Amino acid sequence: MRRGRAVVPPVDAILVVVPAHDEEQLLPACLDSVQRAVGALQAARPGAAVVALVVLDGCTDGSADVVAAAGMAGLVTDRAGVGPARRAGVEAAVDLLGGAGTGADRTWLACTDADSVVPDHWLTRQLDLADAGADVVVGTVRPRLDELSPDRAAAWRERHVPGSANGHVHGANLGVRLATYEAAGGFAAVVEHEDVGLVHAARRHGARVVADARAEVLTSGRLQGRTPGGYARHLREDLVPLDRSA
Numbered sequence: 001m002r003r004g005r006a007v008v009p010p011v012d013a014i015l016v017v018v019p020a021h022d023e024e025q026l027l028p029a030c031l032d033s034v035q036r037a038v039g040a041l042q043a044a045r046p047g048a049a050v051v052a053l054v055v056l057d058g059c060t061d062g063s064a065d066v067v068a069a070a071g072m073a074g075l076v077t078d079r080a081g082v083g084p085a086r087r088a089g090v091e092a093a094v095d096l097l098g099g100a101g102t103g104a105d106r107t108w109l110a111c112t113d114a115d116s117v118v119p120d121h122w123l124t125r126q127l128d129l130a131d132a133g134a135d136v137v138v139g140t141v142r143p144r145l146d147e148l149s150p151d152r153a154a155a156w157r158e159r160h161v162p163g164s165a166n167g168h169v170h171g172a173n174l175g176v177r178l179a180t181y182e183a184a185g186g187f188a189a190v191v192e193h194e195d196v197g198l199v200h201a202a203r204r205h206g207a208r209v210v211a212d213a214r215a216e217v218l219t220s221g222r223l224q225g226r227t228p229g230g231y232a233r234h235l236r237e238d239l240v241p242l243d244r245s246a
Contacts, residue, residue: 011130013097013107014041014123015178016052017089019082020114024061026220027054031070033117041123049100054114055089057081063114082171083194086111087187094178104179111195113172115220116141125215126175135180135207136199139173140165140216147220165211171195173217180207 016034020027031054038050054067058079067074075092077085090109094101101107108130112118126137142160145153160166174195176184184201187194203209 008131008133009103009105011106011108011127011177012045012047013049013101014038014051014127015090015093015097015107015109016050016123017055017086017093017109017111018053018114019055019057019085019089020059020063020067021057021079021082021085022059022061022063023114024059024063024066026115027063027066028070029117030112030114031066031072033119033122034112035070035072036120037118037122037124040120041127044124045127049097051093051096053089053093053096055085055092057085080189081191083187083190083192086171086194087189090181090186104182105177107178109176109178109181111171111174111176112217113219116172117218118173119215119217122173122215122217125212129210129212130175130177133208134175134210135177136202136209137175138165138167138169138199138209138211139175140168140213141170141172141219142216143219163213165213167211169196169199170217170219172219173215174199176202177207180205183207 018030018034034052038052041048042050051073053073053075056064056067056074056076058077064074064076073096075089077088108127110123110126129137143156145156148156180202183205184198188197190197199209
């Protein structure tokens with residue numbers, strides 16, 4: 001996968017994929033933030049083609065109505081789990097891009113989650129890094145600390161340095177060149193950690209992976225997530241109060 005880096009293909013097409021399973025309450029804020037980020041990108045790069053798509057993965061609530069009200073594209077799937085949902089979303093977004101795309105090496109895939117809010121410069125930051133040679137951008141996330149108990153919030157602050165790119169992989173803040181995504185085999189059809197698996201596979205194929213903290217994504221502070229593990233498990237099991245007597 002490693003290419004000579006003397007000339008980096010400019011990105012001129014962007015796919016944004018958001019998986020959602022029964023996220024009626026949190027999805028409106030997510031989609032509003034994605035639309036603001038798309039607007040900022042189009043203002044900075046007027047010629048860029050953008051496809052933003054929500055995968056409605058076995059939703060039984062009003063998530064589909066939220067997507068329709070936002071005027072965004074939606075893909076309805078049977079409840080398959082986040083890995084298959086992300087994979088199906090990428091395939092559908094590529095189809096929607098159609099003739100507007102100019103090749104996988106010039107197309108960028110940005111992923112977030114339905115319980116998350118991206119900053120306005122989320123896409124422009126990822127594309128700036130892509131233009132500088134990144135094949136994968138691994139961004140940071142932070143939970144809504146007011147949703148955590150005081151001791152968990154304090155433990156999170158102790159463990160996280162503001163502005164520090166820790167390199168942890170989060171599907172809520174992940175970008176990848178489509179050519180790299182394809183070379184790595186795409187998102188695996190697994191119930192969780194499909195994001196980590198993709199980045200590991202991309203590294204094996206020689207991709208340049210860049211950790212970045214300048215477009216941090218705000219995500220839910222809930223302790224029970226949509227998968228057995230994931231970020232909710234981290235908040236639930238890892239953020240125990242620090243033992244200050246040690």
